[in-house]
Amino acid sequence: xxxxxxxxxxxxxxxxxxxxxxxxxxxxxxxxxxxxxxxxxxxxxxxxxxxxxxxxxxxxxxxxxxxxxxxxxxxxxxxxxxxxxxxxxxxxxxxxxxxxxxxxxxxxxxxxxxxxxxxx
Amino acid sequence: xxxxxxxxxxxxxxxxxxxxxxxxxxxxxxxxxxxxxxxxxxxxxxxxxxxxxxxxxxxxxxxxxxxxxxxxxxxxxxxxxxxxxxxxxxxxxxxxxxxxxxxxxxxxxxxx
Numbered sequence: 030x031x032x033x034x035x036x037x038x039x040x041x042x043x044x045x046x047x048x049x050x051x052x053x054x055x056x057x058x059x060x061x062x063x064x065x066x067x068x069x070x071x072x073x074x075x076x077x078x079x080x081x082x083x084x085x086x087x088x089x090x091x092x093x094x095x096x097x098x099x100x101x102x103x104x105x106x107x108x109x110x111x112x113x114x115x116x117x118x119x120x121x122x123x124x125x126x127x128x129x130x131x132x133x134x135x136x137x138x139x140x141x142x143x144x145x146x147x148x149x
Numbered sequence: 150x151x152x153x154x155x156x157x158x159x160x161x162x163x164x165x166x167x168x169x170x171x172x173x174x175x176x177x178x179x180x181x182x183x184x185x186x187x188x189x190x191x192x193x194x195x196x197x198x199x200x201x202x203x204x205x206x207x208x209x210x211x212x213x214x215x216x217x218x219x220x221x222x223x224x225x226x227x228x229x230x231x232x233x234x235x236x237x238x239x240x241x242x243x244x245x246x247x248x249x250x251x252x253x254x255x256x257x258x259x260x261x
Contacts, residue, residue, distance in 0.1 A: 064250075074191075074199065074242055076250040088249060091150075124198055134246025135189040137210065139198035 031055040031138040033125045038143030051108040051125030058106040062128030065110050067121035115147045151175050151245050155253035161261040168230040170256045172243035177223045187247035190228045194239045
């Protein structure tokens with residue numbers, strides 16, 4: 030069974046940094062692209078960033094480019110999101126999502142999410 | 150970015166009746182080289198993460214009941230629940246993956 034468990038969320042002041050982690054199990058982690066998708070509570074979904082299985086391809090939403098960095102450690106079956114220069118509008122539930130087997134761009138498994146609140 | 154617009158924002162349907170959700174993209178998500186529509190549908194129940202329902206616009210994901218079906222091509226797509234069950238109460242999102250992924254704003258389905 031695929032499991033994705035996010036951690037690292039919390040309350041942080043504007044301008045500060047936070048690092049999210051996602052522990053994956055139940056599938057061959059190296060073979061799949063992984064993504065971060067966020068959701069303001071009660072609102073819609075926004076793709077944040079994605080990384081290919083071999084870290085050869087990385088993408089970011091315009092809203093976070095230059096501030097967020099995605100990475101992965103295949104030896105630890107883990108995905109990360111380093112978030113710098115955080116803004117109030119980054120407040121959201123951050124989901125770790127597994128990419129599909131063909132790397133086409135949909136998400137076939139999601140974690141429960143970790144909440145990031147940016148506020149002074 | 151491709152903008153995805155769903156309609157309606159919410160709908161209430163009687164148990165056993167059909168529910169239809171529309172999704173329109175600001176540009177075509179049909180890739181001509183493979184004739185596939187880069188469009189997927191998710192279901193999100195309260196307090197839960199989204200769940201994949203349909204990909205390639207019309208292919209049901211593993212374990213998804215056959216009362217869920219997807220159709221459409223190019224810029225106009227539809228998710229149909231043929232006979233609404235109580236457990237189908239949720240918000241439904243379309244997403245395109247033709248370019249950088251973007252989602253529709255969601256459609257809330259309730260029981261009438």
